[in-house]
Amino acid sequence: MWLGKALNSARIPLSSIEKVRASLIDVSSLGEPLLQLNPLDEGPLRHSSLFEKHAAGSEVNVLIGLSRLGFKTSLMANLGKDEFSKFILAALESEHVGVGDVKQIEGKNCGVYFVQRNYPIAGKSDVIYYRSDSAAKLLSPEDVNESTIGSSKILHLSGITPALSNSCREATFRALAIAREKGVKVSFDTNYRRKLWRSEDARPVLAELAAKSNILFIDPEDSRVIFDKHVEDPNKLIDELRDLGPETVVLKLGAKRGMVAKSSKQQATSIPMMVPVVDSIGAGDGAVAGFLAGYLGKETLQKSLDMASCCAALAVMRRGDYENLPDRAYLERWLSTKEGFEYDPR
Ligand code: KDG
Numbered sequence: 001m002w003l004g005k006a007l008n009s010a011r012i013p014l015s016s017i018e019k020v021r022a023s024l025i026d027v028s029s030l031g032e033p034l035l036q037l038n039p040l041d042e043g044p045l046r047h048s049s050l051f052e053k054h055a056a057g058s059e060v061n062v063l064i065g066l067s068r069l070g071f072k073t074s075l076m077a078n079l080g081k082d083e084f085s086k087f088i089l090a091a092l093e094s095e096h097v098g099v100g101d102v103k104q105i106e107g108k109n110c111g112v113y114f115v116q117r118n119y120p121i122a123g124k125s126d127v128i129y130y131r132s133d134s135a136a137k138l139l140s141p142e143d144v145n146e147s148t149i150g151s152s153k154i155l156h157l158s159g160i161t162p163a164l165s166n167s168c169r170e171a172t173f174r175a176l177a178i179a180r181e182k183g184v185k186v187s188f189d190t191n192y193r194r195k196l197w198r199s200e201d202a203r204p205v206l207a208e209l210a211a212k213s214n215i216l217f218i219d220p221e222d223s224r225v226i227f228d229k230h231v232e233d234p235n236k237l238i239d240e241l242r243d244l245g246p247e248t249v250v251l252k253l254g255a256k257r258g259m260v261a262k263s264s265k266q267q268a269t270s271i272p273m274m275v276p277v278v279d280s281i282g283a284g285d286g287a288v289a290g291f292l293a294g295y296l297g298k299e300t301l302q303k304s305l306d307m308a309s310c311c312a313a314l315a316v317m318r319r320g321d322y323e324n325l326p327d328r329a330y331l332e333r334w335l336s337t338k339e340g341f342e343y344d345p346r
Contacts, residue, residue, distance in 0.1 A: 025073070025074050025098065025151050025153070026071035027062075027066050027073050027152060027155075028152040029157065029158075030076035030144065030161060030172070030175055031059030031075075031077060031157075032134065032161065033055065033056075033059075033079060033111075034057040034060075034088075034110065034113055034131065035056070035084040035087070035088060036053070036054040036113055036115060036281075037051040037112065037113070037114045037115070038051060038053075038054060038114075038320065039114075043117075043119045044116065044119050054319070054321065054323065055087065055091035056113075056281075056321045056322070058191055059077075059156065059160075060097070060321075060322070061286070062156055062189075062289050062292070063075055063289075064289075064322045064325065065288070065293075065322060067096045067097050068327045069290075069326070069327065069331065071296060073097045074097065074100065075098065075101065076143060076145055076175070077103075078102070078103050078105055078108075078136045078139045079135050080104060080107075081104050081106055081107075082110065084109065084112070085109065089104075100148075103143060105135045108134065108138070111130070111135075112129075113127050113128060114128040116128060117279055123280070125281045129195060129196075131164075137165045139165075139167060139168050139171050140167035141167070141174040144174045144175045149179050149182065149184055154184065154186070154295075155176075155178075155179040155184050155187070156186075156292070157172055157175065157187070157189075157213070158188070159188075159190045159202065159209065160196065163196035163205075164196070169205065176212055185215065186212065187214065187215040187217070188210060188213035188215070189217040189288050190216070190217070190218045191222070192222045192225045199225045206225060206226050207226045210226060210245070211244045213245070213246045214247050215248045215249075215250070215292070215295065216248070217252065217287065218251060218252070219253070219254070220234075220251070220253065223237055226244075234260050238260055238262045248262070248295075248301075249262055250287070250308065252284060255272060255274070255280075256274075257272060258273075261301050263301055266301035268300075268302040268304075268305045269305075270305045270306060270308065272309075275316065275317055276317060277316045277317070278318050281316075282321030285315070286308075286322075287308040287309070289311055290307035290311030290331070291304050294306075294308070306335055310326070310331055311325055311331070314326055
């Protein structure tokens with residue numbers, strides 16, 4: 001009340017207040033929110049009877065991770081009007097992710113995927129998609145909100161969205177173009193999903209998005225998709241990736257080898273954090289959230305990478321992609337005490 005009166009008496013035009021509020025978006029993104037069904041047991045799904053439901057999807061995970069670390073986030077997406085879409089929407093709202101640009105399409109459902117843990121590869125989770133007719137496939141350039149992107153500090157994109165449909169690919173490039181035109185930093189995680197498209201189709205798309213991003217998150221397998229060759233040495237690889245155009249590259253080398261990051265002035269290496277892995281899905285998104293939180297907080301490259309490693313390690317310690325991601329106090333405690341992480345001595 002009091003603040004309202006003060007604002008009224010100062011005669012601040014509403015549009016200015018709205019501008020200030022709008023300019024407070026730290027990270028916006030567009031992508032497919034998914035329902036994840038994760039069995040309570042491990043091994044082949046044909047034997048599983050009990051499943052937990054989780055909200056997920058790479059961009060959703062990143063935005064929730066950032067939101068928990070105190071940043072204002074906003075998602076552009078399509079959902080259905082089915083019960084699971086309502087569940088995902090409620091999860092986004094309860095995690096304080098802005099949903100003003102989330103459209104619910106009549107007669108459509110959200111995409112679904114199952115997680116299969118420890119099978120067929122021990123220690124790894126596999127994903128099985130049921131998303132070929134999801135509401136998200138209809139996302140198109142008209143769903144990209146120019147003012148949301150324009151008032152964001154970072155637009156985060158992933159290589160999953162352009163794989164979903166032609167209109168999703170167009171929407172991704174429209175968002176990229178708006179961000180570049182408005183001087184908004186672009187963060188891009190290649191996230192190549194071989195179950196969604198062939199590497200020959202993905203190559204030019206991922207290469208262009210990587211080249212036009214400011215911060216690139218990638219691993220050696222996705223680099224192989226882009227370059228059509230394997231580069232063994234991480235230092236050589238990171239230089240080749242930076243030559244594509246991004247100012248900062250974060251190269252994810254896996255749980256045992258950690259990550260390396262390079263920007264024009266700094267280079268950093270993270271120590272691998274060995275934790276009990278319950279479900280490996282979501283590690284990469286945790287890393288993106290942790291790193292972008294460091295970047296937005298103007299931390300050093302090393303601290304940002306440590307934040308990324310911590311969030312990735314936490315993500316894999318329980319089922320669900322984002323549930324174990326930390327708030328600020330928890331992250332700082334893990335970073336300062338290292339309690340619970342077993343460090344590789346290298
Ligand atoms: O990074 C985690 C995602 O892979 C998971 O949430 C599912 O978004 C997903 C996808 O498209 O694979």
